[in-house]
Amino acid sequence: MLPHAADDIERDGKSLILAYDHGLEHGPVDFEPNPDTADPERIFELATHEAVTSLAVQKGLAEAYYPDYEDEVNLLLKLNGTSNLWRGEPDSAVNCTAEYAAELGADAVGFTVYGGSNHEVEMAEEFREAQEGAREHDMGVVMWSYPRGQGLRNDGSPDVISYGARLGLELGADVVKVKYPGSAEAMGHAVEMAGPADVVMSGGTMRDDKAFLRNVSNAIDAGATGIAVGRNVFQRDQPERILDALEAVIFQEVDPAEALAIAESDD
Numbered sequence: 001m002l003p004h005a006a007d008d009i010e011r012d013g014k015s016l017i018l019a020y021d022h023g024l025e026h027g028p029v030d031f032e033p034n035p036d037t038a039d040p041e042r043i044f045e046l047a048t049h050e051a052v053t054s055l056a057v058q059k060g061l062a063e064a065y066y067p068d069y070e071d072e073v074n075l076l077l078k079l080n081g082t083s084n085l086w087r088g089e090p091d092s093a094v095n096c097t098a099e100y101a102a103e104l105g106a107d108a109v110g111f112t113v114y115g116g117s118n119h120e121v122e123m124a125e126e127f128r129e130a131q132e133g134a135r136e137h138d139m140g141v142v143m144w145s146y147p148r149g150q151g152l153r154n155d156g157s158p159d160v161i162s163y164g165a166r167l168g169l170e171l172g173a174d175v176v177k178v179k180y181p182g183s184a185e186a187m188g189h190a191v192e193m194a195g196p197a198d199v200v201m202s203g204g205t206m207r208d209d210k211a212f213l214r215n216v217s218n219a220i221d222a223g224a225t226g227i228a229v230g231r232n233v234f235q236r237d238q239p240e241r242i243l244d245a246l247e248a249v250i251f252q253e254v255d256p257a258e259a260l261a262i263a264e265s266d267d
């Protein structure tokens, strides 16, 4: 087996990926709850929090901001992305090569694959190029494995999410990012299907602290190695506080209630 290529974006085998590709994927609406977060500088600063094992951004933000943060932040460069202005069958334009990601100092590359979309075949071919390019440059590969498309009735069902986790393993990802399937049991199945690939849960839309941390804790108990989270951190009034709590849940495997108490005592 290949040496674990994702070590550079993990801490003790666990990850907290701070995702900040929302300006492309969803647009400015995602910054409205916490307007300061429209400024990428705020998020690069946030990514220096010790809980964060990598920051996932698109090429444009990496070019503009990463040179000032390369000593403090691990870069996970997304190589494809789509805007919310696109109304077609799920697809994602490749906007960066693995070679250029390496030139920008990336520790790993990120790539979205919409299994089940009418564009699945070309997306898998594009992923091949990204994955093999990453191997040449010793960068880890993180797949955003989000099955969806007109042929899929329930893209949030545990079976579909487990299939997405397996796609990551089959196509050569080191880390597969999947939506939380709703229970620890279902997450455990996804983890099992991913075999040696690590599975991280996606953050999702804003939840209250306890419900959110409970899902993360269940995912960790089920064998997930962490989370890739955006809105559930940066849309909060105090993003650092939830990072403190996530650090306790993910890396110390502390119960969510205790993790929140720790975060409050740090205020």
Ligand SMILES: O=P(O)(O)OC[C@H]1O[C@](O)(COP(=O)(O)O)[C@@H](O)[C@@H]1O
Pocket (backbone or CB within 6 Å): 019, 020, 021, 022, 025, 026, 144, 202, 203, 204, 205, 228, 229, 230, 231, 232
């Ligand atoms: O395609 P969707 O479901 O709208 O979500 C895409 C977004 O979700 C993520 O995968 C995770 O972000 P969140 O934690 O905010 O859900 C982002 O990287 C991406 O922008």
